Amino acid sequence: MKNVLVTGANGQLARCIEKAASAFPELALHMASREILDIEDQDAILNYLREHGIDICINTAAYTAVDKAESEKEQAFAVNASAVKALAGSCASNNIPLIHVSTDYVFDGTKTSPYQVTDPVNPINVYGASKLAGEQYVQELCSRYFIVRTSWLYSEYGHNFFKTILKHANAGNPLTITTEQLGSPTNANDLAVALLTIANSGSNAYGVYHFSNEGEATWYDFAEAILEESGQLASTDLAKTDHYRTFAERPAYSILDNTEIYGEFGITPIHWRESLKTLFVENNNHK
Numbered sequence: 001m002k003n004v005l006v007t008g009a010n011g012q013l014a015r016c017i018e019k020a021a022s023a024f025p026e027l028a029l030h031m032a033s034r035e036i037l038d039i040e041d042q043d044a045i046l047n048y049l050r051e052h053g054i055d056i057c058i059n060t061a062a063y064t065a066v067d068k069a070e071s072e073k074e075q076a077f078a079v080n081a082s083a084v085k086a087l088a089g090s091c092a093s094n095n096i097p098l099i100h101v102s103t104d105y106v107f108d109g110t111k112t113s114p115y116q117v118t119d120p121v122n123p124i125n126v127y128g129a130s131k132l133a134g135e136q137y138v139q140e141l142c143s144r145y146f147i148v149r150t151s152w153l154y155s156e157y158g159h160n161f162f163k164t165i166l167k168h169a170n171a172g173n174p175l176t177i178t179t180e181q182l183g184s185p186t187n188a189n190d191l192a193v194a195l196l197t198i199a200n201s202g203s204n205a206y207g208v209y210h211f212s213n214e215g216e217a218t219w220y221d222f223a224e225a226i227l228e229e230s231g232q233l234a235s236t237d238l239a240k241t242d243h244y245r246t247f248a249e250r251p252a253y254s255i256l257d258n259t260e261i262y263g264e265f266g267i268t269p270i271h272w273r274e275s276l277k278t279l280f281v282e283n284n285n286h287k
C-alpha cells in the first residue's frame, strides 16, 4: 500500500479524488482538510508526513477565488506560493514525490493553438501569477515533482460554473453568458482519475504536464450544453455577451495540449461534451 496525502480535502477536486479512490486499491488516501493540515504551517506538514508515513503527496489546496485575488494579492500568494514552498520543501526533505495541481491561467491566452507544456508562461491576473510562483517553488525545491496544469474545473462538488448555471436555471433566472474566452471545460472527476493514475504509477517521469478534457468551448457554449443535458435549454432565457466585466482579466484562449500525460501514463482522452453527459448520467440528472 502507498500512503497518499491529499491536501485541501474539502475542495471540489479533493472530493472527486476521494470518490475515485475505490478504483485504486493500492493507494491509501489521507484526506487532510485545512482544519487538519494548514499548508501554510511547515511544522504541521513535516509532522503530518512523518506521523502518517506518507509516500506521495497530491496538493489540491489553493486560493481559487480568481476575481477576489485582485484585491487579496497577499492571501493568494500566501496559499498559492508561500505555502506551496513550505509543502515542496517538506516533501523534498522527506524524499516524497509531490503532485501539484496548477492552472491554464499561467498563460496569457495570446496563442491560437493549444498550449504545450514548454510554452512560455505569462500570467495576466494575480491568481495566475500566484499559481506560477507556486510552480516555480516546486521546480526549485523538489527533484521528484509532477506539476499538472488543468482548466475550467467543474463537478457535482463545491462552487463551480456548472452548479451556478443549474442553480439559476432552476430558479428561472435569465442568464447572459460570455463568449470572450475559449477553453476546455474539465470534469474534475476525470482529473482525479488522472492524478491517482500518476500516484499509482511509481513513474519517475517528473516534470510539467497538462490535463484537461478535449475540445474547446466558450463559457456560453458550456452553459448551453449544461442546459441541454439538464433538459432546461428551451425553458431558460439564455443570451450571449462579448463584454462581461470581471475584476480579473482572463486569458482569451487557454486550450491545453495534453499529449505528454496521455503518452506517459496511458490516460485516455475524453471530450468535454461526453464527460458532461457522463456526469449527468452518473448523478441521475442534476436538476
Ligand SMILES: NC(=O)c1ccc[n+]([C@@H]2O[C@H](COP(=O)([O-])OP(=O)(O)OC[C@H]3O[C@@H](n4cnc5c(N)ncnc54)[C@H](OP(=O)(O)O)[C@@H]3O)[C@@H](O)[C@H]2O)c1
Binding pocket: 007, 008, 009, 010, 011, 012, 013, 014, 033, 034, 037, 038, 039, 040, 059, 060, 061, 062, 063, 064, 079, 083, 101, 102, 103, 104, 131, 150, 151, 152, 153, 154, 158, 159
Ligand atoms: N476550479 C477551477 O476552475 C480550476 C481551474 C484550473 C486549476 N485549478 C486548480 O485546481 C486545484 C483544485 O481546485 P478546486 O476547484 O478543487 O478548488 P477549491 O474547491 O477552491 O478547493 C481548494 C481547497 O483548498 C483549501 N485551502 C485553501 N487554503 C488552504 C491552506 N492554507 N491549507 C489547506 N487547505 C487550504 C480550501 O479550503 P477552504 O474550503 O477552507 O477554503 C479548499 O477546500 C487548485 O490548485 C486550483 O488552483 C482549478
